[in-house]
Amino acid sequence: MLQNIATPAKDPILSLSIEYRADDRDNKVDLGIGVYRNDQGLTPIMKAVSDSVKSIAAEQTTKAYVGLAGCEVFNQSMVDLLLRDTSAYERVSAIQTPGASGALRMLADLIKSTEPGATVWISNPSYVNHQPVMEAAGLNVRHYTYFNPLTKQVDSEAMLADLANAGPKDIILLHGCCHNPTGADIRLSDWIAITELALKNGFIPFVDIAYQGFGDGLEADAAGLRFMADRVPQMFIATSCSKNFGLYRERTGAAMVIAGNIEIAMNAKAKLLQMARATYTMPPDHGAAIVGRILNDEQLTLSWRTELDEMQKRLVGLRTNLCEALRNETQSETFDFIEQHKGMFSVIGFTPEQMASLKSEHGIYAVGDGRINIAGMQEKHIEYIAKSVASVANK
Numbered sequence: 001m002l003q004n005i006a007t008p009a010k011d012p013i014l015s016l017s018i019e020y021r022a023d024d025r026d027n028k029v030d031l032g033i034g035v036y037r038n039d040q041g042l043t044p045i046m047k048a049v050s051d052s053v054k055s056i057a058a059e060q061t062t063k064a065y066v067g068l069a070g071c072e073v074f075n076q077s078m079v080d081l082l083l084r085d086t087s088a089y090e091r092v093s094a095i096q097t098p099g100a101s102g103a104l105r106m107l108a109d110l111i112k113s114t115e116p117g118a119t120v121w122i123s124n125p126s127y128v129n130h131q132p133v134m135e136a137a138g139l140n141v142r143h144y145t146y147f148n149p150l151t152k153q154v155d156s157e158a159m160l161a162d163l164a165n166a167g168p169k170d171i172i173l174l175h176g177c178c179h180n181p182t183g184a185d186i187r188l189s190d191w192i193a194i195t196e197l198a199l200k201n202g203f204i205p206f207v208d209i210a211y212q213g214f215g216d217g218l219e220a221d222a223a224g225l226r227f228m229a230d231r232v233p234q235m236f237i238a239t240s241c242s243k244n245f246g247l248y249r250e251r252t253g254a255a256m257v258i259a260g261n262i263e264i265a266m267n268a269k270a271k272l273l274q275m276a277r278a279t280y281t282m283p284p285d286h287g288a289a290i291v292g293r294i295l296n297d298e299q300l301t302l303s304w305r306t307e308l309d310e311m312q313k314r315l316v317g318l319r320t321n322l323c324e325a326l327r328n329e330t331q332s333e334t335f336d337f338i339e340q341h342k343g344m345f346s347v348i349g350f351t352p353e354q355m356a357s358l359k360s361e362h363g364i365y366a367v368g369d370g371r372i373n374i375a376g377m378q379e380k381h382i383e384y385i386a387k388s389v390a391s392v393a394n395k
């Protein structure tokens, strides 16, 4: 049997990290996987997280099972963070999941179990794991136009024209903020237009929000999602604490279902729990316990928000400085779009061959689709990155 397994294609992001580690050049720079690093090149444990860990260690008395839905205090806190002050708050259910990818998969399984012929529309391009997760759940996948490679911004007109063709058996997967990979976000006017289309044509929005706080701040980053959740009868949400709490390895996320009323939402939750039982039974507790504690303690919440704001500001600063360095190197405004992009990533418009040159000739590791992780940079790298990008661009 086992000899018949076809060798699987490597994940383009995770395989890059392995290659990076094996490279012994001193000047190598990792702009691959979406991990935030500080100016010392470290991915810090946030102060609120280590304080929360300490108090859990001091107070926790058992490691007995928590339950299929994970930590309900955490689930409620995630709902509060995203949906407080919307009408959806009264008609949403949530379960804790192993990261946002776990949430994507559980929600995809839920969709497949209730609407087997459903099609999930994903942006072109999108997070590299979106299509594999949806297809692994047996769902059809289609793409909608998103990124304009010339302007490096969202092509709203073409996107809305595509989405106008979606109907009741369609699910539209949107990025809540900080679009991965492009860094180009839809504007509030687009959220409004997509909401109107959902109401008119009956498709269901599915929002993946994995970077809340990294774009324009915690509240601003959820504004589009909130507008939509307030108005549409049904919606799915996958959210993550990997980035905004720096809990990458703890696999901490949540899946939410917004329905016409709370009874339907709770029934969907019961179905999710049945499917979780058959998949991984229960999510890991540690990360959710940490977050639940932070978000239910005023001091810890303040500390977390303050540190998250600093990280967001640092990202904005890195973008500004990289743009300036690129302006100097290229004597042009070709790369000014980097400053307008949001969150960790920007697609810089390089071909896979150009990205390969960045890696082989300059030791700069970034994804072949042209995505660079701004949050992976240190100030000391900026000039080198700008010189390298300019030299590859001129070839």
Ligand code: LMR
Residues within 6 Å of the ligand: 013, 032, 033, 034, 035, 127, 129, 180
């Ligand atoms: C990324 O896009 O780099 C991250 O979200 C890591 C992942 O899971 O792929």
